[in-house]
Amino acid sequence: MKDFKEFDLCGKIIGAAMKVHAALGNGFQEVIYQRALSIELRENAILHRREHEMPIYYKGEHIGTRRVDFLVDGNISVELKAITQLEDVHIAQAINYLEAYNIETGLLINFGAKSLQFHRFTNKKYRPSKK
Numbered sequence: 001m002k003d004f005k006e007f008d009l010c011g012k013i014i015g016a017a018m019k020v021h022a023a024l025g026n027g028f029q030e031v032i033y034q035r036a037l038s039i040e041l042r043e044n045a046i047l048h049r050r051e052h053e054m055p056i057y058y059k060g061e062h063i064g065t066r067r068v069d070f071l072v073d074g075n076i077s078v079e080l081k082a083i084t085q086l087e088d089v090h091i092a093q094a095i096n097y098l099e100a101y102n103i104e105t106g107l108l109i110n111f112g113a114k115s116l117q118f119h120r121f122t123n124k125k126y127r128p129s130k131k
Contacts, residue, residue, distance in 0.1 A: 006105055009046070009073055014118050016040040017109045021116040030082040033111040034069055037080070041072070048072045056100045068097060077106040086110050086117055098123035 020036045034050065041048045052071040056064050070078035079094050086108070094108040104126040110117040 006073075006076065009076060010105065010107060010120055012044060012046060013041070013072060013076070013078060013107060014109070016044055016046070017111070017118065018116055021111055024111070026082075026112050026114060028082060028111070030080055030111070033082055034080055037070070037109075041070075046072060047074070048078075054101050066097065066100070068101070071103075075103060075105065077101065077103045079106065079108050081108070081110040081112060083110060083112040085113065086119075091119060091121075094119070095121055095123070099125050102127055102129075 017037055017040075020033060020040055024033065024036060038048065038050050049071045051067045051069065053065050053067050054071070055062050056066055068077050069080045072078055077094075077097055079097065081090060083090075090108060090110075094106050098104070098106045098121060102123070104123050106121040106123070108119045108121070
């Protein structure tokens with residue numbers, strides 16, 4: 001993670017997700033949690049884009065797009081799930097998205113379990129853009 005600001009922001013996102021889970025519990029569809037989390041992020045002045053469409057490249061060629069559930073502050077990917085138990089495939093998917101989008105930090109948050117589940121990831125293949 002680049003610095004304390006990004007680490008702190010991840011903590012705030014997780015805190016917002018905990019508020020949503022405490023209020024709604026488990027059992028809803030993913031889109032319900034997505035909408036509620038967007039409200040919570042907005043109320044906490046956390047800059048985010050919901051269902052942000054991002055291009056995917058292979059060897060420099062555009063091969064498609066994929067929507068990330070949230071792109072927070074332009075550099076944190078947040079993927080949501082509403083399933084009973086996270087599996088290795090969900091973790092691999094979150095890491096693959098970080099690499100495909102060249103985003104340094106990602107969160108995988110699962111609202112479907114009795115207790116909120118979350119994982120924080122760092123893209124080991126991250127290449128800072130030259131600005």
